[in-house]
Every structure is written in structure tokens, then in C-alpha cells.
Amino acid sequence: MEIKELTRAEEQVMQELWKLGKAFVKEIIEQLDEPKPAYNTVSTIIRILETKGFVSHESFGKSHRYFPKISKDTYKEFAASKLLSGYFDNSPRSMLSFFLQESKLNIRETDELLKLLEKAKKK
Structure with missing residues (x-):
């Protein structure tokens, strides 16, 4: 099945449904921000x-x-792939570099990223 991109409103509803698992419309509304x-x-x-x-x-x-x-997770993979191809010419290096420069990571987060990269390198 082909996954389609969600609108902002659709994504907000899906985020709540993913958290709740199963829900009636009223229960989804209760979880949404005001207004x-x-x-x-x-x-x-x-x-x-x-x-x-x-x-x-x-x-x-x-x-x-x-x-x-x-x-x-399935939608996350789709969205990340779309982001990678649409804005970073399918270059994970360019995408990671962008996020490292723009995110203003603290020391702990940078160390965690380095550990993940080392782990991936060993595979």
C-alpha cells in the first residue's frame, strides 16, 4: 500500500490516535490543544x-x-525518506549536518549521537 502525506490537521489527529491506540472522536478531541x-x-x-x-x-x-x-514508525520512515529526498538530495550526511548545525545540541546529546554513529559504524 502506498503511503500518502498527511496534512497538518490529519497528522495532529493521527498523533493522538497513535498515543491512544483506539478512540472515539470525542476522546481524540479531549487530547487536542485549545481551542x-x-x-x-x-x-x-x-x-x-x-x-x-x-x-x-x-x-x-x-x-x-x-x-x-x-x-x-511506518509513517516516520515515510516522512524521513521524503525529507531526505526532498531537501537533502538523498544525502544522510547533509541532513545530519543540517540538524547538527541548526539544532544547537548540548554536550550530552552530541555524545549520544556520537555513540549511535560508532555503533552504526561497527555494523
Whole structure:
């Protein structure tokens, strides 16, 4: 299945659904920041996500409880790949260099990155 890019609103809803695992629209809205979107807005976004293949549901009478069909890790891989190809000419080195320069990492974070790089180098 081909993964499609999420809009900002879709991604916000998916982030909450990934955290919750399974949820009714009302439960998703409770997790969103103020100002809370209208019930119909979130319901529409969920239906769009279902059409895109990100979400499915269980029926409870007239109510639906939604759950992710695509894991957060799967979407993370897609988004990282799109970022890498779209902005860094498929160069992980360029992307890492950008994040190192722009992120203003502290010493601990830099040490952790170095350890990860050493670990990857040994593989």
C-alpha cells in the first residue's frame, strides 16, 4: 500500500490516535490543544484518514471507535525518506549536518549521537 502525506490537521489527529491506540472522536478531541476543534471537523478528518488507509474502525451501534492501520514508525520512515529526498538530495550526511548545525545540541546529546554513529559504524 502506498503511503500518502498527511496534512497538518490529519497528522495532529493521527498523533493522538497513535498515543491512544483506539478512540472515539470525542476522546481524540479531549487530547487536542485549545481551542478544541468542532466534533464535525475531527469526524471529517477521521473519515479522510480512513479513505487514505491510515485508520479503520469498529462499530458500536451508531458510534465508531477508530484505530490506526499504519504505525507511527511506518509513517516516520515515510516522512524521513521524503525529507531526505526532498531537501537533502538523498544525502544522510547533509541532513545530519543540517540538524547538527541548526539544532544547537548540548554536550550530552552530541555524545549520544556520537555513540549511535560508532555503533552504526561497527555494523
